[in-house]
Amino acid sequence: MTTKSRSRTVLAASVAAATFAAACSGAGAGGGDDTGTVTIATVANPQMQDIEKLTSEFEKQHPDIDVRFVTLPENELRDKVTQDIATESGQFDIVTIGTYETPIWAENGWLTSLDEYASDPAYDVDDLLPPVRDALSFEDSLYAVPFYGESSFLMYRKDLFAKAGLEMPDQPTWQQVAEFAEKLHDPENDVAGICLRGLPGWGEVLAPLNTVILTFGGQWFDESWNAKLTSPETKRAVEFYVDLVRDYGERGAPNAGFSECLTATGQGNAAMWVDATVAAASLEDEKTSKVAGKMGYVPAPTVRTDHAGWLWAWSLAIPETSQQKDAAWEFVSWATSKEYHKLVGEELGWTRVPPGARASTYEIPEYQAAASAFAEPTLEAIENVDVNQPGLHEQPWTGVQYVSIPEFQDLGTRVSQEISAAIAGQQSVDEALAKAQRMAEETAQEGGYQE
């Protein structure tokens, strides 16, 4: 008797549990797939985390829209978003992409044109910085709007320079930077001469490295898409970069990307850092940074070109597959509006306002005051970028630190892994570049670029 009833109870309980499990489609961060839920995939940079914090303000204004965040590190974000877009899964209503993806994906018909939405006078689309806006357009149509824009520059510790009796020129060369790094490198006290990215990923190590390649006179492909990764100029540039980071760079360099260098520099573990202009806002934030007020900013080091900054804009786009385009735009326009910039300034501090997106931001008195150290260098760096010919040679694509073909996502990642291995000392630069050259040549052939 007892056994019978017990086993029945067990069965009944199991069935109930199974039904329960089957009936639920998941606990999601906002609960269910009701209309008005907007899912955004975004990159785990400080500015993006700010937006997550301030979203309650947006939801207050739009009680019918519920915003859900998927925040991932850069490499994983790219995997996930590309996977979602390319298979047309429609899991995201807003994706965070850059200047590289936007024109390619727009051409594939994966993104919603924002022209109509953005023509709303309240949005003031003409206020967006022209180089950034151009980079986010395809055939004169806007497909993404910048959350923040960036170039690259050299950040350095004024206090350490003064202590060592060094002076930073207005426009340093890479050779000078290498000398400074040698003098300032102090591993005993956990201060690296320079922090440079070494983390694999085309958006990680390749971004600064490619600006070095360009200013040394090297290139990825020539005008007829012949791979040039073993050319003497390219080789010299890569050797320079790898030696510099190996000799005077941060510990664990092969695994250090933007976030790691930001932490290292912010904690006072690096004397110089060449990276995105956007980093300055975090370094000048007294709440998280130990070096606020101690940093100086000069243009990215050059060798044979006049300027050597990159151009990038983390931007918000709406996939064609989104079922919530109107609600998505509500959020996108809010997050890239003048109003949002003010909100960040008032709530989180003026240094944290997303830079490099809107011209009007640079006219806000509070921002000018708070960001005086880096606002001007940032704007200048962005304006100096020539996306059509950033190096010495003409190139058959638009873009600085990447090659604007769909295959670059894979090619760049694989090449970056080889470079990273060279930084780790697993192979020589020659070996890494020989492999990279083979891959690049293969890509150009298979993609049908070499006609």
Add this chain to the structure above:
Amino acid sequence: MTTSTLPAAAPRGRREARPKPTARERWRLRGPLLPALVLTILLTQVPLLGTVFYSLRSRNLLRPESDEFAGLANYGTVLGDEYFRNAVVNTLILTASTVVLSMALGIAFAVLLDKKFLGRGVVRTLLITPFLVMPAAAALLWKHAMFNPLFGMLNWALSVVGIGKVDWVSTFPMPSLVLMLVWQWTPFMMLIVLAGLQSQSTEILEAAKVDGAGPWDTFRRITLPHLRRFIELAILLGSIFIVQTFDPIFLITQGGPGQATTNLPFAIYQTTFRAFEVGEAAAAGVIVVIGTIVIATFALRVISSLFQEET
């Protein structure tokens, strides 16, 4: 102490006695099996057919217009690709070293645990814990708290004996991964070997002692042969799981530096979800499945014989 199963099954089945079951009877017997079988086929064999289909097409998801029949071209590309050949080698190195080392440690720990000492239950509990920790959590833990060149515990332990700071993951990528995996899999090996040790007949061991055999001789001549089947089983099952290692590679090294730690699962993942070379990834997948079938056939024969011997 082990249970036997395969050979015992037939005689026990009561309906086996009947000479020839009718069709209806056969379906009644199959009934209980079908739901599990159908679901398994739906979620494993149907996608596998999909993989075979994709492997015959030249498709890159990033170029929507690229989808066309390609015959066996993808297989040629994959087999000729340095990237995949390197991944095969890495997979073998990773699996073999992890299995061998964790088995050696597992035997040592099991021998210790087979003895009586103060707090044995606690020691056993502590020793099995690494296997229970969520692999993703374990990988992140090792990456940041153990391997970190600045404040990782490994370097701290080395500094105690006077060795300077090592950037583990960059300098010794494969050994670092093996170290973490050995930590994770030793409990698995240990548990199975321990069960083997505890199933030894005490009489034989007593007899050996009476005959004047030393402890080492006894271990080598009696215990090890007795353990053989358990060790084989543990190696076999361990290999099946360790070949599929993905979490720590994804989370600690991302296959790098270079391709130093790219194993097959990670290589296929990367080809599928980073390059979106669906055709090549699928071809690689099919090759791996064929390889698995070959090894599995062999492995299943061993398993099957193990189960029989245990009767």
Add this chain to the structure above:
Amino acid sequence: MATAMAPPRADVPAAGRTGGAQRRSRRIEPGSVVTGVLAWVAAVVMFFPVLWMFVTGFKQEAQAATDPPTWWFTPTLEQFEAILGRNFTPYLLNSLMATVGSTVLVILLATPAAYALSLAPVGRWKDSLFFFISTRMMPPVAIILPLYIIANDIGMLDNITMLSLIYTVMNLPIAVWMIRSFLLELPKEVLEAARVDGASFGTEIRRIILPMIAPGLAATALICFIFAWNEFFFAVSMTATNAATVPVFLTGFVTSEGLFLARLSAAATMAALPVILAGWVAQKWLVRGLSLGAVK
């Protein structure tokens, strides 16, 4: 080798093998001190990373990443609170649903299947048995893309039911093998007796078999729970927001803030704790499950 010190075998019965023998030998052997020390050292070394994770979770960030390591500090719950504040609960619920849902389903499907492969064997039962286990040997990456596309086509991407079904299939082979081994252990006499009593087919299963293998089913469920809770690859590939589980939470939040070690440790502790506790409680079943029921 530690065996060099091995005391007479009869004095060292295995745990739980013969309770009486254990009680007989209370005296401590000289060799057992050495064994004990060695075993404790091994245990401490193996357990240390877990302990360190646990301890670090109670630190302030400034104490977490230091060289040399910080050993003494005032514990704080700050990190745990921060994680719960970061919307951790939905991930936890998803993990629970996927794990419990799949485990229940596995038991419901595997029990009859195991029955049909043991006590009342179908034709070619051996083939079916090996078919199941061969699916467990197939690397998941080989089928992930079609699975992803199928799930997308039927609108079940990023869906907990789908994830539960995948985990069900992932654990079915282990469960079928394991439950089968329990079924084959049932004493023949009991089954015979039931049949002589004229018990019907259904009654036989419900009244005789199920109660007798209930502990075995519990052991099987435990193993399935462990594998499903810890699963990472499918979770990271097949979910985004609605159905993302705890391991996905760990990667999403951790890699971006790699150096926030204390918070990472707190998150990892919370993620790993359920299975660690379950495994500790149910140690004696572990080996059987891990060996597909082959080793008791």
